[in-house]
Amino acid sequence: MPKRVTISDVAELAGVHKATVSRALNELTSHQVNTTTARKIQRAAIQLGYIPNIVARSLRTSLSMTVGVIVPDLTNPLFPPIIRGIENYLTARGYTALLANTDGQDRHEELAFESLLARRVDGFILATGHSQHPLLVDAYHRNIRVVMLNRGSLQVPYPLVTGDDADGIAAAVDHLAELGHTDILHLAGPQDFSTSHTRAEAFRSACSARGLRPRMTVASALNVNAGEQSTDAFLRSGKPLPTAIVASNDLLALGALRSLRHHGLDCPSDVSVVGYNDMPFAEDFSPPLTTVRVPHLDLGSEAARLLMEAISTEHQIPLTVTLPVSLIVRDSTAPPRDR
Amino acid sequence: MPKRVTISDVAELAGVHKATVSRALNELTSHQVNTTTARKIQRAAIQLGYIPNIVARSLRTSLSMTVGVIVPDLTNPLFPPIIRGIENYLTARGYTALLANTDGQDRHEELAFESLLARRVDGFILATGHSQHPLLVDAYHRNIRVVMLNRGSLQVPYPLVTGDDADGIAAAVDHLAELGHTDILHLAGPQDFSTSHTRAEAFRSACSARGLRPRMTVASALNVNAGEQSTDAFLRSGKPLPTAIVASNDLLALGALRSLRHHGLDCPSDVSVVGYNDMPFAEDFSPPLTTVRVPHLDLGSEAARLLMEAISTEHQIPLTVTLPVSLIVRDSTAPPRDR
DNA sequence: GTGAAAGCGCTAACAT
DNA sequence: ATGTTAGCGCTTTCAC
Numbered sequence: 213m214p215k216r217v218t219i220s221d222v223a224e225l226a227g228v229h230k231a232t233v234s235r236a237l238n239e240l241t242s243h244q245v246n247t248t249t250a251r252k253i254q255r256a257a258i259q260l261g262y263i264p265n266i267v268a269r270s271l272r273t274s275l276s277m278t279v280g281v282i283v284p285d286l287t288n289p290l291f292p293p294i295i296r297g298i299e300n301y302l303t304a305r306g307y308t309a310l311l312a313n314t315d316g317q318d319r320h321e322e323l324a325f326e327s328l329l330a331r332r333v334d335g336f337i338l339a340t341g342h343s344q345h346p347l348l349v350d351a352y353h354r355n356i357r358v359v360m361l362n363r364g365s366l367q368v369p370y371p372l373v374t375g376d377d378a379d380g381i382a383a384a385v386d387h388l389a390e391l392g393h394t395d396i397l398h399l400a401g402p403q404d405f406s407t408s409h410t411r412a413e414a415f416r417s418a419c420s421a422r423g424l425r426p427r428m429t430v431a432s433a434l435n436v437n438a439g440e441q442s443t444d445a446f447l448r449s450g451k452p453l454p455t456a457i458v459a460s461n462d463l464l465a466l467g468a469l470r471s472l473r474h475h476g477l478d479c480p481s482d483v484s485v486v487g488y489n490d491m492p493f494a495e496d497f498s499p500p501l502t503t504v505r506v507p508h509l510d511l512g513s514e515a516a517r518l519l520m521e522a523i524s525t526e527h528q529i530p531l532t533v534t535l536p537v538s539l540i541v542r543d544s545t546a547p548p549r550d551r
Numbered sequence: 552m553p554k555r556v557t558i559s560d561v562a563e564l565a566g567v568h569k570a571t572v573s574r575a576l577n578e579l580t581s582h583q584v585n586t587t588t589a590r591k592i593q594r595a596a597i598q599l600g601y602i603p604n605i606v607a608r609s610l611r612t613s614l615s616m617t618v619g620v621i622v623p624d625l626t627n628p629l630f631p632p633i634i635r636g637i638e639n640y641l642t643a644r645g646y647t648a649l650l651a652n653t654d655g656q657d658r659h660e661e662l663a664f665e666s667l668l669a670r671r672v673d674g675f676i677l678a679t680g681h682s683q684h685p686l687l688v689d690a691y692h693r694n695i696r697v698v699m700l701n702r703g704s705l706q707v708p709y710p711l712v713t714g715d716d717a718d719g720i721a722a723a724v725d726h727l728a729e730l731g732h733t734d735i736l737h738l739a740g741p742q743d744f745s746t747s748h749t750r751a752e753a754f755r756s757a758c759s760a761r762g763l764r765p766r767m768t769v770a771s772a773l774n775v776n777a778g779e780q781s782t783d784a785f786l787r788s789g790k791p792l793p794t795a796i797v798a799s800n801d802l803l804a805l806g807a808l809r810s811l812r813h814h815g816l817d818c819p820s821d822v823s824v825v826g827y828n829d830m831p832f833a834e835d836f837s838p839p840l841t842t843v844r845v846p847h848l849d850l851g852s853e854a855a856r857l858l859m860e861a862i863s864t865e866h867q868i869p870l871t872v873t874l875p876v877s878l879i880v881r882d883s884t885a886p887p888r889d890r
Numbered sequence: 891g892t893g894a895a896a897g898c899g900c901t902a903a904c905a906t
Numbered sequence: 907a908t909g910t911t912a913g914c915g916c917t918t919t920c921a922c
Contacts, residue, residue, distance in 0.1 A: 218899055229909050234901060241901090246907060266669045267609045268899035271914050276606060278649075278670075286635055289831065292625045299625075299652060303662075308670065310617075311650050313638060327647065330605045331617075436835075466835055492628065496775075496805055498837030557915055568893045573917060580917090585891060607915035610898045 280328035297512020369530035439467020455548035619667035636851020708869035778806020794887035819885035
């Protein structure tokens, strides 16, 4: 590496002290310095190709201008838009995101947390929240800034950003009810995820509000395979076939779609399916998936906004932001066939 | 924030000098310190919950243990697995990735580059390479470590990791030829992307090697809309309908699928379609997409490996690593119907 | 094997 | 408005 140019080099070329350079180049203090010298410094900086060393600044200010973003798996299509939303907000403010995946393993999460802490991130956005989490409790007591995304914590009053799950599920059930469905199955996710739990609860109350009997089966994970296996098991169980399925997310819905296909059942004529999230390319599935659209980009930027607030505030205010969702009707739902 | 525990705190508790603590806690120097004192230090560190300050270490060693990863758009399903591959490799070695998106805009790329440089990343993985790029030339002269991913640079001898494009396209053409297709259209990407260009060339030579006349249409971008529009335009042009389309990537193939559907044409009975990349959920499209699988995870980890090598080496060796690809046959390809 | 001292590049009192 | 000084937390000579 060629020797990097530092603030002292700029100072020397501009014929001023390095403290003056520091002041001139910083937005917040540049007013303290004479316009003429400031310009001189600017020129010198550009001439030398000076790039400030944020590492050194961080050490001095104990502000790293980075935040840690922890997700279960980047490969889950849910997360890329969320992360883009986070980034959009952060980069506009000079912040950068440090990304880590946990693959749902607590051990990975601890490791990621520690590694990011070692890098002195100014705060975290956590999109991995289980309902209970010693890590979080510990973080809270250490006064670490955290914003939860999608899944909240029950133990610790960190701010939370989510879509309106209750409303989304209600819209799905309404839609099916209007089509004439009366026998609807909820393909739920693991109940220790707060979103899965919330949606299952929402399903129950939406059904009972409409005089429908809620039926439910629980998948072992939030992915396509689990959805397929769970639906397979249900279909093989001999229980009466529902005319519609409301899945707790699109991946599970996709699994249900695969399972129905393998069992020679047609969607939507035999069974309607509704997903949740409106993941990218949901409209290209076979059939195009009716689903609840969640504003993932907004979820991300809102979480970033809350975190920035938390960082710049002395006392954290536990705040829950609920963003509106909307039902996107495509071809996987239709009126039930008479049987 | 509660005052962070530093190396001095540990030193005090352990009753040694902080330099000794530093030596004891560093893998590479821990052998220099007496086993007994080392243990004493370990205990003190754990007792205090000491977390090393990588920021301070970076300042001292001018090694930040971070690398910048620049992609066009995280939301493109191509990239998440690549990034996971990168991360898997990096985290195992104590490194972390700093992620930035460019949305294909040179200005964004410059900004990202500068911001990451300010954070003193030890190197870059670039998955955005246009064929020419002043930024890269500049970086090369500044002796900055870079590994290119997917798309190479023609101007500067940075290492490159790609899938075997020529082989993949040849496999697609072979597959179609074996099914009996003789009139194949290549739905190409913008020709200033090196991958698009390589694949177009590969298509031409694969066709001529089999005595087929290559036909080609070029999309304006590498996304679904561009693919759809391009196919629309082709279908409306009145040119004779090919019996098969080989797209330069899955997104374009998806656009072609949408366009065919809108024109009342069935895939595969009217037109077969082959994609490229085997993006997640390609098997769930309507119809499930025949496509060329690229080992994205490996692409990422290989790039990370090369970068680690480049960082620890004095002189960079320009190396191109080509990973094997494989054709995945699904339902979007079938023998041509007699017309 | 361990301690002392210097310094990475920057910012923030304090002084002028 | 600018210069001086100290120090963020760590690693790394150099002594002992």
